[in-house]
Amino acid sequence: xxxxxxxxxxxxxxxxxxxAVTARTGAGDRFSSWxxxxxxxxxxxxxxxxxxxxxxxxxxxxxxIALALPAALQLGLxxxxxxxxxxxxxxxxxxxxxxxxxxxxxxxxxxxLRADPLVAGVTYISPEQAxxxxxxxxxxxxxxxxxxxxxxxAVLLVRxxxxxxxxxxxxxxxxxxxxxxxxxxLDMAWVQRLAxxxxxxxxxxxxxxxxxxxxxxxxxxNSIRLHIENRRQEILVVKLVGATDxxxxxxxxxxxxxxxxxxxxxxxxxxxxxxxxxAGPVSGLANLYGSGFRLDGPGFTYLVGLAGGAALLGLTGAxxxxxxxxxxxxxx
Numbered sequence: 001x002x003x004x005x006x007x008x009x010x011x012x013x014x015x016x017x018x019x020a021v022t023a024r025t026g027a028g029d030r031f032s033s034w035x036x037x038x039x040x041x042x043x044x045x046x047x048x049x050x051x052x053x054x055x056x057x058x059x060x061x062x063x064x065i066a067l068a069l070p071a072a073l074q075l076g077l078x079x080x081x082x083x084x085x086x087x088x089x090x091x092x093x094x095x096x097x098x099x100x101x102x103x104x105x106x107x108x109x110x111x112x113l114r115a116d117p118l119v120a121g122v123t124y125i126s127p128e129q130a131x132x133x134x135x136x137x138x139x140x141x142x143x144x145x146x147x148x149x150x151x152x153x154a155v156l157l158v159r160x161x162x163x164x165x166x167x168x169x170x171x172x173x174x175x176x177x178x179x180x181x182x183x184x185x186l187d188m189a190w191v192q193r194l195a196x197x198x199x200x201x202x203x204x205x206x207x208x209x210x211x212x213x214x215x216x217x218x219x220x221x222n223s224i225r226l227h228i229e230n231r232r233q234e235i236l237v238v239k240l241v242g243a244t245d246x247x248x249x250x251x252x253x254x255x256x257x258x259x260x261x262x263x264x265x266x267x268x269x270x271x272x273x274x275x276x277x278x279a280g281p282v283s284g285l286a287n288l289y290g291s292g293f294r295l296d297g298p299g300f301t302y303l304v305g306l307a308g309g310a311a312l313l314g315l316t317g318a319x320x321x322x323x324x325x326x327x328x329x330x331x332x
Contacts, residue, residue: 063263070209220317260314264307
């Protein structure tokens with residue numbers, strides 16, 4: 001009996017298929033080797049860091065101090081904004097009511113304002129209270145005794161919940177549209193002072209952060225340069241057997257990353273320790289003024305941002321160092 005057999009592929013197709021499998025396998029092996037080398041360099045960087053704890057710790061501490069200063073200033077600025085948000089010196093809107101406004105309508109209007117989320121509080125001052133305060137403050141009490149009628153209107157002192165200038169202007173304009181309102185006076189002096197102080201603190205924090213970030217880069221560049229010089233003969237040998245510049249610079253990049261990461265963690269600890277030292281006196285001072293203000297410390301988000309930024313600075317500094325010095329080391 002004749003059996004049908006499946007025709008074998010042409011000879012020219014078999015090597016092609018085998019070559020495709022080999023290429024896929026080779027690419028996978030190269031990626032695994034590349035990933036394994038990264039893991040090895042990451043572990044080796046930590047081993048080298050703890051192998052010389054004195055020099056590595058000093059470098060990380062310098063980085064931490066340079067990062068802790070602007071971080072503490074930024075945290076202090078945030079706490080300052082929180083403290084003044086509930087201070088009695090915050091902006092105030094004086095709403096002068098019509099003389100003919102009925103008491104029931106004024107009380108209803110004040111209740112509506114208290115329900116507004118943009119309003120933190122409303123204080124009603126009657127014409128009699130306004131006159132008594134004016135007599136006491138001006139010293140003209142005897143001259144005002146003979147007046148037949150009280151010329152002062154009732155006033156609503158509106159305390160906004162925020163300090164944004166545009167929001168305060170919008171609230172004052174809305175108050176002017178009421179039928180019970182005669183005039184509205186917005187005290188913007190405190191708002192302007194607060195805005196200028198906040199902007200001054202923000203710019204000082206930004207300028208200090210930029211200067212000290214440059215200092216961190218210089219510290220990492222110098223440290224990595226010393227590491228490169230100490231391993232110069234090792235680099236020459238590795239390059240003689242065909243290692244690329246990317247392969248050679250990889251351990252130094254991870255070393256800079258470790259320096260920055262450890263420096264960021266120490267900086268967070270320094271800022272947390274400073275907040276812990278100041279928390280008690282600040283709380284006591286706030287209690288003397290009848291305030292429940294408490295210092296906010298650096299939380300987990302602050303830790304992630306500080307450590308991540310420091311690690312990025314360390315990696316950048318290491319890259320700058322190896323880009324200049326690794327290429328200059330060539331076997332002859």
